[in-house]
Amino acid sequence: MSKTTGKMIRQPKVNRFVHWTAAVSIIMLIITGLGQMPLYGRYLGPNPPVFLEWLQSYEITLWLHYTFASILIFTAIFHLIHHLIRKEFAIVPRKGDLKGSYHLMKAMILKKPEPPSHKYLPEQRLAYALFAVSILLLVVTGAFKVYQNVAGGSLSNTMMVVMTTGHNIGTVLIIFAFIGHMAAFLFKDNRKMLPGMFTGKVDQEYVKHRHSLWYDELKQKKQRKNKKIS
Amino acid sequence: MDRRNFLKRASAATAAAAVMTTSNKWVSASAIDEDKQIGSIIDLSKCDGCEYQDTPLCVAACKTKNEHRFPQPEKPIQDYWPRDHHEDWSDEQERIDRLTPYNWTFVDSVEVDYNGEKKKVHVPRRCMHCDDATCQKLCPFGVIYKSEHGAVTIDEDFCMGGAKCRSACPWDIPQRQAGVGLYKNLAPTFAGGGVMFKCDMCVDLLEKGEKPACETSCPRDAITFGPLEEMRMEANRRANDMGGFVYGDEENGGTHTFYVSEVPYEKIDEAIQRDKQVNEDQRPGRPHMKPEVENLLYTAHGFTLAMMIAPVAGAAAAGITAYKTLKKEEVEEVDIDE
Numbered sequence A: 001m002s003k004t005t006g007k008m009i010r011q012p013k014v015n016r017f018v019h020w021t022a023a024v025s026i027i028m029l030i031i032t033g034l035g036q037m038p039l040y041g042r043y044l045g046p047n048p049p050v051f052l053e054w055l056q057s058y059e060i061t062l063w064l065h066y067t068f069a070s071i072l073i074f075t076a077i078f079h080l081i082h083h084l085i086r087k088e089f090a091i092v093p094r095k096g097d098l099k100g101s102y103h104l105m106k107a108m109i110l111k112k113p114e115p116p117s118h119k120y121l122p123e124q125r126l127a128y129a130l131f132a133v134s135i136l137l138l139v140v141t142g143a144f145k146v147y148q149n150v151a152g153g154s155l156s157n158t159m160m161v162v163m164t165t166g167h168n169i170g171t172v173l174i175i176f177a178f179i180g181h182m183a184a185f186l187f188k189d190n191r192k193m194l195p196g197m198f199t200g201k202v203d204q205e206y207v208k209h210r211h212s213l214w215y216d217e218l219k220q221k222k223q224r225k226n227k228k229i230s
Numbered sequence B: 001m002d003r004r005n006f007l008k009r010a011s012a013a014t015a016a017a018a019v020m021t022t023s024n025k026w027v028s029a030s031a032i033d034e035d036k037q038i039g040s041i042i043d044l045s046k047c048d049g050c051e052y053q054d055t056p057l058c059v060a061a062c063k064t065k066n067e068h069r070f071p072q073p074e075k076p077i078q079d080y081w082p083r084d085h086h087e088d089w090s091d092e093q094e095r096i097d098r099l100t101p102y103n104w105t106f107v108d109s110v111e112v113d114y115n116g117e118k119k120k121v122h123v124p125r126r127c128m129h130c131d132d133a134t135c136q137k138l139c140p141f142g143v144i145y146k147s148e149h150g151a152v153t154i155d156e157d158f159c160m161g162g163a164k165c166r167s168a169c170p171w172d173i174p175q176r177q178a179g180v181g182l183y184k185n186l187a188p189t190f191a192g193g194g195v196m197f198k199c200d201m202c203v204d205l206l207e208k209g210e211k212p213a214c215e216t217s218c219p220r221d222a223i224t225f226g227p228l229e230e231m232r233m234e235a236n237r238r239a240n241d242m243g244g245f246v247y248g249d250e251e252n253g254g255t256h257t258f259y260v261s262e263v264p265y266e267k268i269d270e271a272i273q274r275d276k277q278v279n280e281d282q283r284p285g286r287p288h289m290k291p292e293v294e295n296l297l298y299t300a301h302g303f304t305l306a307m308m309i310a311p312v313a314g315a316a317a318a319g320i321t322a323y324k325t326l327k328k329e330e331v332e333e334v335d336i337d338e
Helices: A013-034 A039-043 A050-056 A058-086 A097-110 A122-149 A157-186 A188-198 A204-210 A212-229 B003-022 B057-069 B134-138 B164-168 B203-207 B213-217 B228-242 B265-278 B296-328
Strands: A007-009 A201-203 B038-043 B106-114 B117-125 B144-146 B152-154 B175-177 B195-197 B223-227 B245-247 B257-261
Touching: A007 A204, A013 A058, A013 A157, A013 A188, A039 A050, A050 A058, A058 A122, A058 B164, A058 B296, A097 A122, A122 A157, A122 B134, A122 B296, A157 A188, A157 B144, A188 A201, A188 A204, A201 A204, A204 A212, B038 B228, B057 B106, B057 B213, B106 B265, B117 B265, B134 B144, B134 B164, B134 B296, B152 B195, B213 B223, B223 B228, B228 B245, B228 B257, B257 B265
Parallel strands: B038 B257
Antiparallel strands: A007 A201, B038 B223, B106 B117, B144 B152, B175 B195, B245 B257
């Protein structure tokens, strides 16, 4: 943190890379995935704007879907292994997160003092879990579909229905997760976290006030480090 | 963290990723039984289109066998909102000049210019039952099946009638009837379009060891069903004997239907296109006969490689970045009152 600006690092470069790569690929996967249904043909009509014509091509949207799927798989595995090695599990849901989310939301709505939080709020950890489950479901079912479509494999009729339905359920889940993620910024308090995903830094005062448990962790870490030095 | 611990963790994580990405054992075997694969020959040198009949006998037999499955929509039928149309063939159930939800095979009779003379060619048309059926693989709800014989069948109970299968089919074979099917019970104004219908190779008869209706009704033995490889060899033998051509062996990556003709298929296709032009025939259900049709999924094999590489590359990149950051240990400079 720089003392002059009163900012501190919340999201290092690696986190920002993962977040934005995943965000772009998920948004593109939703757009191109919906393009695998006869949606754009019907709703954009026979004369869509030139820049949207590509959406009506099953072929173009499918190839783009596979491209962004490869990017998302890379990012997901990178994210998992990077944090496993570094033993960083701050965003993994904890016992009591459901209750904690309820109390935090209640406090935000009623403008009451919030319970202290770690680096991530309980609902952020739950949102992460929803994204993780959706992505896992989509990647596993998608892998079967790719195996069948472009790897020259074939699935039994039952597997085909299960994988296709699973993929469709995953799509609905991730759309909900995305809407929920965006809806979080309806609360003014949450907007102070936004700069963290652009510059990596957030206000220290904000951290002290809202993420006091994380702040205390960092404090202890620094004290240990100082002891070592002396 | 020391180097040994780091390496231990990194290798465990990489091994886990490798197992996840290379395991193929979860993939269920295909429903297709190679020994039971059925193919068919449609010999254009034998088909005379039953010109002496009101309706070609194969078409009549197909209609009779399947009429209990023909859709009967409730009128009035809603348009596909926000568009101002819907596909309705229910007032044309007797139509036999094209594929419709009420006519799953038809005979396209055209005059072909070949070797300086005009020749009448009769081409029975229906689903080709492709090896790698794009309609089946790309159905967004996974409700197009392959029987153990290789017949491609649409599940009429769960089809939403989006007609993607028709767009994905190189010959635009499946045809749609609005006002029937599952979509009527969901959100009929906003999604779905009816049910798609096409030839199912009389799969119920095949299961009983019987022959499809079009074959048994053909008075000239122009249609023959049998073991796939036998049919393929026989089609090629007949084509060689007559100095002719086979259609369906290579097209769309291979199909279960082998047309045999003395006339090149380019010529037949030209005749079909010309006839459509002359009669201003733009309605669906009259397929082309262009040779060497490509399977759209075959252009994408590179994606398989990309998806196999992605997790391995992700794991490797993670190992490198984790190692670098741990070594550097970016401790945040926190202004903390101690």
